[in-house]
Amino acid sequence: MNASPSPSVPAAGSAGADVLRTLLERPVPAVMGVLNVTPDSFSDGGRFVAPEQALARARAMVADGVDIIDIGAESTRPYTGAQPVTAADELTRLEPVLAGIVALGVPVSIDSMKAEVAAFALDQGVAVVNDVWGLQRDAAMAPLVAARGVPVIVMHNRDTADPSIDIVTDMKTFFLRSLDIAAKAGIAREKIVLDPGIGFGKTAEQSMIALARLRELDMFGLPILVGASRKRFIASVSPSEPKERLAGSIAAHLIAAQRGARIIRTHDVAETLQALRVAHAIESKQ
Structure with missing residues (x-):
């Protein structure tokens, strides 16, 4: 069941817009911390399923200086093997922890492709929606985001990787479709962030191409989010397990920031x- 925007719930537009504006005005790119309350995420599956573990992890990220916490309750595993879960499953995982994490005082985003889950999270004080299917999987998502007036992260995705395609051209086509959906729903353009979806529906080569050609997304005039953390393309260059990919993650993220x-x-x-x-x-010393 998908949630429709509820007129009884006040829109969080001004608060959400302020959160995004604050993040983007910083001289250094804002850092979004990953918090997976799932049993099967590719890097840390199961570590933070228990509410006390999730809250402890959130507190640790706040102490480390995180700018925004991105919480997800369904593994979308950027390769294969993700097990779809119902909205009820996601809500069961989120309900014990979400309010406590929001209460830490750092902005929170909800990583979900389901409008029902996003609506619940927004009711709990979450400030941003992060949709790994770019408003294209759940028809109720764009109207919900528009009604609540919150920022949305629109990520590029594909069901399967196709090594024969120009991945950047595919991303541009995908984003044009997402932006059309957003415009028709009434989502303000200044509340949209684009994410190239490193590792999602892409070969290792295509993930690196997406990073190398990131500037081509400047054509949209929208802020870009990059999440290359611990992704498998790093192991294609330097064989490693997810927890061994810190240096590769930082290299990718520095290049993304430069672009x-x-x-x-x-x-x-x-x-x-x-x-x-x-x-x-x-760089400021030049």
Whole structure:
């Protein structure tokens, strides 16, 4: 069951817009910390399913200086093997922890492709919707985002990777479709962030191409979020397991920042912040 926007729930437009504006005005790209309350996420599946573990992880990210926490209750595993769950499953995982995480005082985004889940999260004080299917999977998502007036992260995705295609052209076509859906629903353009979806529906080569050609997305005039953290393309260059990919993640994120990314989504908050700050400090001496 998908949630329709409820007129009885006040829109969070001004608060959400302020959150996004604050994130984007920083001289260093904002850091979004990943919090998966799932049993099967590719990097840390099961570690933060228990409410006390999830809250402890959120507190640790806040202490590390995270700018926004992205919480998800369904593994979307950027390769294969993700097990779809119902909205009820997601809500069961979120209900014990979400209000407590919002109460920490750092902006929170909800990583879900389901409008019903997003609506619940927004009711709990979440400020941003992060849709890994770019408003194209659940027809109720765009109207919900428009009614609540919150920012939305629109991610590029594909059901399967096709090594024969020009992945950047595919991303542009996908985003044009998402932006048309957003416009027809009444989502203000200034509340949209684009995410190239590193690892999602892409070969390792295509993920690297997407990063290398990130500036081509400037054609949309919208802020870009990049989440390359611990992704498998790193292992295609340097064989490694997810938890062994910190250096590769930082390398990818520094390149993304150099190519205009304004938000970096990562599992490793303190290390990523340090790398971004040092890179910015060096570049400012030119």
